[in-house]
Amino acid sequence: MKSPSKPTMAHSHHTVERENKTALANRINRIEGQVRGIGKMIEEDRYCIDVLTQINAIQSALGSLSIQLLESHLAGCVKGAVEAGDGDAAIAEVIGVMRKLAR
Amino acid sequence: MKSPSKPTMAHSHHTVERENKTALANRINRIEGQVRGIGKMIEEDRYCIDVLTQINAIQSALGSLSIQLLESHLAGCVKGAVEAGDGDAAIAEVIGVMRKLAR
Amino acid sequence: MKSPSKPTMAHSHHTVERENKTALANRINRIEGQVRGIGKMIEEDRYCIDVLTQINAIQSALGSLSIQLLESHLAGCVKGAVEAGDGDAAIAEVIGVMRKLAR
Amino acid sequence: MKSPSKPTMAHSHHTVERENKTALANRINRIEGQVRGIGKMIEEDRYCIDVLTQINAIQSALGSLSIQLLESHLAGCVKGAVEAGDGDAAIAEVIGVMRKLAR
Numbered sequence: 001m002k003s004p005s006k007p008t009m010a011h012s013h014h015t016v017e018r019e020n021k022t023a024l025a026n027r028i029n030r031i032e033g034q035v036r037g038i039g040k041m042i043e044e045d046r047y048c049i050d051v052l053t054q055i056n057a058i059q060s061a062l063g064s065l066s067i068q069l070l071e072s073h074l075a076g077c078v079k080g081a082v083e084a085g086d087g088d089a090a091i092a093e094v095i096g097v098m099r100k101l102a103r
Numbered sequence: 104m105k106s107p108s109k110p111t112m113a114h115s116h117h118t119v120e121r122e123n124k125t126a127l128a129n130r131i132n133r134i135e136g137q138v139r140g141i142g143k144m145i146e147e148d149r150y151c152i153d154v155l156t157q158i159n160a161i162q163s164a165l166g167s168l169s170i171q172l173l174e175s176h177l178a179g180c181v182k183g184a185v186e187a188g189d190g191d192a193a194i195a196e197v198i199g200v201m202r203k204l205a206r
Numbered sequence: 207m208k209s210p211s212k213p214t215m216a217h218s219h220h221t222v223e224r225e226n227k228t229a230l231a232n233r234i235n236r237i238e239g240q241v242r243g244i245g246k247m248i249e250e251d252r253y254c255i256d257v258l259t260q261i262n263a264i265q266s267a268l269g270s271l272s273i274q275l276l277e278s279h280l281a282g283c284v285k286g287a288v289e290a291g292d293g294d295a296a297i298a299e300v301i302g303v304m305r306k307l308a309r
Numbered sequence: 310m311k312s313p314s315k316p317t318m319a320h321s322h323h324t325v326e327r328e329n330k331t332a333l334a335n336r337i338n339r340i341e342g343q344v345r346g347i348g349k350m351i352e353e354d355r356y357c358i359d360v361l362t363q364i365n366a367i368q369s370a371l372g373s374l375s376i377q378l379l380e381s382h383l384a385g386c387v388k389g390a391v392e393a394g395d396g397d398a399a400i401a402e403v404i405g406v407m408r409k410l411a412r
Contacts, residue, residue: 021145021146024145025142025145025146028138028139028141028142028145029142031138032135032138032139032142035131035134035135035138036131036135038131039128039131039132039135042124042127042128042131043124043128048172048173048175048176048179048180049176049196049197049200051172052169052172052173052176052200052204053200053203055165055168055169055172056169056200056203056204058165059162059165059166059169062158062161062162062165063162064408065158066155066158066159066162067404067407067408069151069154069155069158070151070155070404070407071400071401071404072151073151073152073155074387074400074403074404075396075397075400076151077151078383078400079391079396079397079400082388082391082392082396083391083392087384087388087391088384091380091383091384091387091388092380093152094152094383095376095379095380095383097152097155097156097159098376098379098407099373099376100156100159101155101159167305170301170304170305173301173304174297174298174301177284177297177300177301178293178294178297181280181297182288182293182294182297185285185288185289185293186288186289190281190285190288191281191285194277194280194281194284194285195277197280198273198276198277198280201273201276201304202270202273227351227352230348230351231348231351231352234344234345234347234348234351235348237344238341238344238345238348241337241340241341241344242337242341244337245333245334245337245338245341248330248333248334248337249330249334254378254379254381254382254385254386255382255402255403255406257378258375258378258379258382258406258410259406259409261371261374261375261378262375262406262409262410264371265368265371265372265375268364268367268368268371269368271364272361272364272365272368275357275360275361275364276357276361278357279357279358279361282357283357299358300358303358303361303362303365306362306365307361307365
């Protein structure tokens with residue numbers, strides 16, 4: 001990943017609260033387990049259609065995670081940037097990432 | 104997951120060869136590592152846009168894995184089913200899963 | 207569009223029957239009307255979210271049309287190609303187009 | 310479509326300027342022509358793979374139109390709503406539509 005270790009727009013970067021972080025961590029652990037699960041399915045010669053269905057479920061879980069992070073980004077960083085008079089750059093940045101998400 | 108432990112169309116279920124299985128296992132391990140990576144990014148308060156970019160990369164990796172499994176399913180199970188005169192059911196089944204993949 | 211006027215795999219190209227063709231034509235006419243509709247919405251300064259919702263509906267209609275054509279292609283051309291002993295090329299071709307559909 | 314004829318958040322609804330409207334109208338006309346084109350392709354029994362490729366091109370054009378409208382919505386309505394102290398509702402609304410766009 002070519003992401004910088006420092007956020008591009010540090011001033012508007014809000015931190016996710018501890019409580020939400022635990023919820024997110026659990027969610028990501030679950031997705032990690034699902035990915036491990038498809039590895040096991042292939043090892044056990046499970047039927048391709050079942051593996052595909054399971055990959056599809058992981059895609060949905062990740063898509064839904066993306067949207068949640070996007071929401072928190074809009075409600076946190078972007079809103080903060082607009083209030084600080086620096087909304088245009090934050091909006092251009094979020095559109096850049098959405099352009100990839102929505103194919 | 105509501106997948107049966109026995110394939111629906113056992114007669115046409117071809118097994119992935121050992122060599123390909125190792126390649127698939129490596130690929131899935133890599134995706135598992137990427138998912139673990141986003142967990143770490145959130146723990147470390149990494150910038151949301153970077154996390155979203157990384158989730159997007161995982162989605163692409165999974166999408167590309169899906170297509171590979173689909174190809175192997177068509178070239179193995181579906182082709183075998185057609186040759187055995189049982190193609191229509193196999194095609195209906197694969198279309199069912201594609202309907203979900205292609206939103 | 208760089209599509210050839212002659213099908214690449216003419217021997218396995220099955221024709222859609224008249225009846226199905228009329229149904230498809232009606233469906234495409236409806237989609238064409240929906241696209242014209244968003245033009246009108248923008249002209250009339252309709253709320254962006256409503257326009258986005260409508261574009262989304264068109265995307266779904268097109269996605270569902272794609273799947274139907276794909277099904278008819280698998281059940282017609284690809285099945286025919288497999289029966290004629292020429293399945294691998296037909297499968298490679300269909301996978302190529304799916305690779306684009308499923309992002 | 311169940312969209313209201315009045316925008317839900319009228320105070321923050323910015324109008325697209327004449328110049329941009331003409332560009333948008335041209336773009337939508339082009340998409341309408343592409344949809345009509347696939348109707349013609351089916352009428353002429355064109356090869357399924359070519360029709361699928363063309364539908365895919367229309368999907369991309371619509372996806373890219375969505376993103377442009379989304380950008381203009383964020384930079385116009387949502388930014389305006391945040392500045393007017395009413396950002397949260399506008400963000401919730403835009404997330405609702407994105408949830409559908411990003412499958």
